[in-house]
Amino acid sequence: MIPQNDIIMHSSKQTSSWQQQLADVVTSAEQLAQVLELPAAYLQAAQQASQDFAIRVPRAFLERIKKGDVNDPLFRQIWPLAQENAQPPAGFLLDPLGEASSNKTPGIIHKYHGRVLLVTNGSCAVHCRYCFRRHFPYGDNALSSQQWLEALDYIQQRPEINEVILSGGDPLTNNDKRLFGLIKAIGEIPHVTRLRIHTRLPIVIPARITDELVDNLTKSRLKIVVVVHSNHANEIDGEVAACLKKLYLAGIHVLNQAVLLKDINDDLPSQVNLSEALFDCHVLPYYLHLLDPVVGAHHFEVKLVEAQNLMLALQGHLPGFLVPKLVREVDGRPSKTTIDTPITPISNL
Numbered sequence: 001m002i003p004q005n006d007i008i009m010h011s012s013k014q015t016s017s018w019q020q021q022l023a024d025v026v027t028s029a030e031q032l033a034q035v036l037e038l039p040a041a042y043l044q045a046a047q048q049a050s051q052d053f054a055i056r057v058p059r060a061f062l063e064r065i066k067k068g069d070v071n072d073p074l075f076r077q078i079w080p081l082a083q084e085n086a087q088p089p090a091g092f093l094l095d096p097l098g099e100a101s102s103n104k105t106p107g108i109i110h111k112y113h114g115r116v117l118l119v120t121n122g123s124c125a126v127h128c129r130y131c132f133r134r135h136f137p138y139g140d141n142a143l144s145s146q147q148w149l150e151a152l153d154y155i156q157q158r159p160e161i162n163e164v165i166l167s168g169g170d171p172l173t174n175n176d177k178r179l180f181g182l183i184k185a186i187g188e189i190p191h192v193t194r195l196r197i198h199t200r201l202p203i204v205i206p207a208r209i210t211d212e213l214v215d216n217l218t219k220s221r222l223k224i225v226v227v228v229h230s231n232h233a234n235e236i237d238g239e240v241a242a243c244l245k246k247l248y249l250a251g252i253h254v255l256n257q258a259v260l261l262k263d264i265n266d267d268l269p270s271q272v273n274l275s276e277a278l279f280d281c282h283v284l285p286y287y288l289h290l291l292d293p294v295v296g297a298h299h300f301e302v303k304l305v306e307a308q309n310l311m312l313a314l315q316g317h318l319p320g321f322l323v324p325k326l327v328r329e330v331d332g333r334p335s336k337t338t339i340d341t342p343i344t345p346i347s348n349l
């Protein structure tokens with residue numbers, strides 16, 4: 001749905017507005033197979049696997065996938081495989097991070113000191129098959145106006161909270177009216193000094209980074225940090241690069257978090273190229289997450305030793321500021337858990 005007052009007229013040579021692109025995402029295996037010229041044999045498994053967690057891919061992202069290549073690192077992130085429905089190994093859970101129990105006030109996830117996640121909405125522009133929130137009860141987090149006030153009140157009542165992290169879903173799928181209203185309300189809480197936005201939209205629908213959005217962010221009293229989510233250098237095309245540079249030039253800190261994914265970015269060239277491509281757009285790597293053990297995603301898992309050896313190799317190839325921190329999230333801990341790099345490669349037996 002496109003809100004009436006958000007429709008912007010474009011000349012034919014411009015790409016369509018972000019709202020149009022968001023409304024026009026590909027949501028079926030048939031459509032994907034057609035656009036990507038895939039063999040029909042792949043369809044049935046994808047249709048079945050997408051019953052629990054629907055397919056959703058913006059066309060701007062699809063354009064970066066090589067046609068007919070089932071090993072494409074972007075394709076693997078969005079195409080449902082039969083393994084999603086296979087019996088998961090021990091330790092793979094529906095809510096691996098215990099978010100349901102930390103979600104006492106609707107919309108608020110408060111686990112770490114000084115900062116809270118504000119779940120602004122449940123929807124994302126893209127459905128990443130490895131997503132740890134694939135079973136999260138998003139419906140319960142589509143907040144009513146009353147619940148908004150309660151979530152803001154939760155922050156207001158706790159002077160130790162100096163950073164609010166807009167999360168989701170993807171907070172930038174909210175329309176400007178809602179988003180700007182929220183940023184304004186957070187800015188009115190005196191003890192909050194930083195606003196962080198965790199979003200994949202700059203990567204999957206870069207047109208979302210409009211001048212209006214950038215203006216609104218820079219005029220806030222809050223220090224703004226945008227944490228994007230890109231897993232592979234192929235995701236960063238010219239349009240994505242331009243939108244990331246625009247944020248940087250506006251004085252917004254931009255960081256990246258990635259997930260370490262088997263056969264997608266678990267090799268040295270992929271990680272080196274990602275860090276270099278990010279820095280070309282002034283973005284610094286922040287976290288490289290080990291996969292959260294969520295049911296349906298075990299086929300993306302990279303074993304701990306392999307991850308540690310990869311980090312050792314990465315440190316041998318890049319300046320320290322282009323090496324992300326390898327982390328995992330352990331339910332109940334007061335922060336992400338960083339994983340040390342070994343001194344020599346660990347034998348993988």
Ligand SMILES: *Cc1c(COP(=O)(O)O)cnc(C)c1O
Pocket residue numbers: 109110111112115116117165335336
């Ligand atoms: C990851 C996360 C944060 C942010 O952690 P940082 O280490 O500050 O990036 C905050 N709250 C929750 C619940 C999180 O999962």
Ligand code: SF4
Pocket residue numbers: 124125126127128130131132133168169170200229
């Ligand atoms: S953008 Fe983030 S929250 Fe949304 S599906 Fe992908 S990994 Fe999950």
